[in-house]
Amino acid sequence: MSSHAPMAQPTVGADEALLRVDGLYTHFELRQWGFLRTGTVHAVDGVTFTLDAGEAVAVVGESGCGKSSLARTLLALHRPTAGSVRFAGTELGALNGAALKAYRAQVGYVQQDPYGALPPFMEVKRILAEPLIIHGVRPRAERWRRIKAALEEVGLTPAADVAAKFPHQLSGGQQQRVVIARALLLRPAMIIADEPVSMLDASVRVEILNLLHRIQQEHRLALLYITHDLSTVRHYVDRAMVMYGGRIIEQAPVGALLQRPQHPYTEALLSALGDPDAANAGRPRPVPGGEAPSLIQPPSGCRYHPRCPYAMVNRCELDPPPPDFRPHPEHRAACWLRE
Numbered sequence: 001m002s003s004h005a006p007m008a009q010p011t012v013g014a015d016e017a018l019l020r021v022d023g024l025y026t027h028f029e030l031r032q033w034g035f036l037r038t039g040t041v042h043a044v045d046g047v048t049f050t051l052d053a054g055e056a057v058a059v060v061g062e063s064g065c066g067k068s069s070l071a072r073t074l075l076a077l078h079r080p081t082a083g084s085v086r087f088a089g090t091e092l093g094a095l096n097g098a099a100l101k102a103y104r105a106q107v108g109y110v111q112q113d114p115y116g117a118l119p120p121f122m123e124v125k126r127i128l129a130e131p132l133i134i135h136g137v138r139p140r141a142e143r144w145r146r147i148k149a150a151l152e153e154v155g156l157t158p159a160a161d162v163a164a165k166f167p168h169q170l171s172g173g174q175q176q177r178v179v180i181a182r183a184l185l186l187r188p189a190m191i192i193a194d195e196p197v198s199m200l201d202a203s204v205r206v207e208i209l210n211l212l213h214r215i216q217q218e219h220r221l222a223l224l225y226i227t228h229d230l231s232t233v234r235h236y237v238d239r240a241m242v243m244y245g246g247r248i249i250e251q252a253p254v255g256a257l258l259q260r261p262q263h264p265y266t267e268a269l270l271s272a273l274g275d276p277d278a279a280n281a282g283r284p285r286p287v288p289g290g291e292a293p294s295l296i297q298p299p300s301g302c303r304y305h306p307r308c309p310y311a312m313v314n315r316c317e318l319d320p321p322p323p324d325f326r327p328h329p330e331h332r333a334a335c336w337l338r339e
């Protein structure tokens with residue numbers, strides 16, 4: 001275990017999830033000249049799931065399916081259009097002022113673009129001191145003790161040298177380590193990592209994912225790992241949820257999802273993954289054909305039906321499948337094939 005003190009865990013009843021998301025909608029109104037309504041983006045469109053304390057769950061889906069909008073709603077950066085988000089039993093919509101500040105201390109955020117996430121004209125020490133100052137951690141020596149421990153925990157040593165640098169003096173991987181250190185400083189119970197490695201060189205991606213995984217395990221953090229890349233979830237999460245057109249269309253323990261995908265979209269994502277066998281390197285692989293759905297005018301019925309090779313006429317284009325057909329215990333799929 002590192003020098004980082006154990007993280008303060010919020011009080012959660014034995015049978016209660018740390019995070020409970022129920023029928024969540026986040027829509028964005030599009031307006032011309034600031035007032036003329038021209039459409040609505042259904043970015044998050046009826047999402048329900050739970051995340052237990054200490055559990056790691058991936059949200060996987062292609063670009064534009066609503067993953068970041070979901071993350072930002074959970075971080076209370078977007079106000080939901082409808083539905084409920086409960087954290088440790090408390091409704092997020094009911095929080096403001098000091099209570100919202102306390103919630104934000106419980107949830108660490110790791111963004112996609114580390115350089116964009118770090119103020120360029122501040123030294124690392126100042127960047128990391130900021131959240132501690134905002135949350136009233138005193139005196140200065142205690143702040144430095146925490147900053148040093150966090151830098152050491154993410155492998156940035158000697159901490160004093162790194163702390164004196166500006167973001168541009170660090171590599172992309174080191175910058176992302178600083179972002180992770182900042183997410184840990186307030187000893188959160190949950191981390192939301194939104195595409196944490198997609199902007200990094202391929203050579204450091206595994207290192208950063210391993211680091212996040214080690215921290216998640218050591219501190220028994222809940223982790224919501226958001227990615228477009230299904231190939232990166234296997235070793236890092238307990239469960240995976242697949243998002244398509246603003247909705248969760250499949251969720252299962254990660255092994256079951258990868259071995260027995262139940263939704264044709266998950267199947268297509270899996271078959272598009274690289275084959276580790278070098279003998280098959282030249283073999284063409286099918287990728288999910290067709291266009292990602294519009295979230296302004298989403299397809300009727302099942303949102304995947306225009307691309308689905310198994311779409312059933314008079315069924316899939318008419319009725320949205322409920323999200324919880326259970327082909328196996330613990331496995332849920334929103335597909336009429338699994339009715």
Ligand SMILES: Nc1ncnc2c1ncn2[C@@H]1O[C@H](COP(=O)(O)OP(=O)(O)OP(=O)(O)O)[C@@H](O)[C@H]1O
Binds near residue numbers: 061062063064067069
């Ligand atoms: N503040 C906003 N106002 C209007 N539309 C938005 C806003 N934020 C996101 N959107 C739209 O919502 C949809 C979902 O975007 P979102 O960023 O959540 O998807 P994503 O799956 O995270 O994709 P990516 O990985 O490319 O960021 C997109 O059509 C996007 O243009």
